[in-house]
Amino acid sequence: MSRLPGADVPGDAVLEYLPLLPLPDFLARFFALCLAPAPLRASLGAQGGALTAMWLLMAIATMLPSAAPMIRTYCEIADTARIKREPAVHPLTLVAGYLSVWLVASAMFAALTFAIHAFASSGQMLDPLVGIAGAGALSIAGLYQFSRLKEVCLDKCRNPFSILFANWSARPIRILRLGMKQGLWCLGCCWALMLVMFAVGVMNVFWMALIGLFSLVEKQTAGNLPTRLAGAILLVWAAALLVVST
Template identity: 65%
Template structure:
């Protein structure tokens, strides 16, 4: 780039501001992703409050008694219908099965955005730093949102799988509310699977890739959008490999339990920043003890 290429003095104030944003996509990425995470938490929080108010005293997810004291956040009509489908779905053999399934997929995807997208911030920031260096040399750069799109595509696919599991749980136990915690053997099994996976070599291999994105992003650098999107897919696979088992915990505490959702999101962020295996092992031990206690209490 030449000095003339960076001269926007002939533009008005709005034009100069737009040009500055175009030259620094990191600003756009931060704003878009921050807004997406905020909106996801707002919608899920509004759903959690509605679910808590609709559950019987002493029932529902852990922490629901606190949510009952909060006012119900207003939602647009389309989101009200979405929340109603998730919280009080029609029987799965009814004519609204497609709408119910789609709502559950969207709900899980919002959970992924709220809890998992923040943990991808270091990876996206690393890409932006490499992109800034390449742009300073006058090279073509693919916008970071393309990388982010590939990453979220993997979590969308995972959301479809989690929604399918949710529907299976409802089919097995149709007498309970769809998003209530599962207990007994099923809940203990979900916690045990999540706990055992924390000690696996596959978990550590995926975690290593997530902790060190620079080498992969630098070695696979390209100015072709398709390749950057594929790179985002690969990073999404590594992230899913780290965190898919933790998402099973949501079945044991209530799928819309925002307290545990926040805790899992915070743990995913910390785990990807702290070297060593101790964080995974501590979490795995807690989950296995919890599974054993739930099994004993249930019987």
């Protein structure tokens, strides 16, 4: 992928190994906007829209792959219904409901980004948090991995068939709500992991990929070992960051 000259982006060491692709100038500038940790210079509404779009893109990149088994399960049930000549709502309706939850969550993460930026000393909105603030974000993410709510939400994400089958409907509005319900379970499972992005830099492509991979593995693995191990790593990381910052 081509980059703007002199752009210093999170995960730049990783991006350097990717093949260079000729892109139109407006696309190159769009990717630079998404990746560069520079402050946004625009009206408040434009900044909010851009940040919400960035968080939504990040959510799609990290969370939608882990929702693939749920979408595939719905498609299998819909195919069975069509074979029986029964009506079935298009899977994109389910996906739309799922993504609508993450759109609202993205707006909330954008608002949190604004709040943090208001108290940040670096003056750069997408810079990683350091010191106590970064340790706090990692601590919340780590502690949540051991919570009962995390366990309940993760169990729902791991077993979509029973929920989809029990709530099956030929009405689009009900399938849209079903997608929203699944999105809420996914949000309840993964919202704290998104806080890690504040500690490593918002839109850091390396950590986006890592969190997306972990979410996929976590939802496909039985037992709590990956979840608890990730929580322990985050807590140790938070403690280490706190020690070196004081």
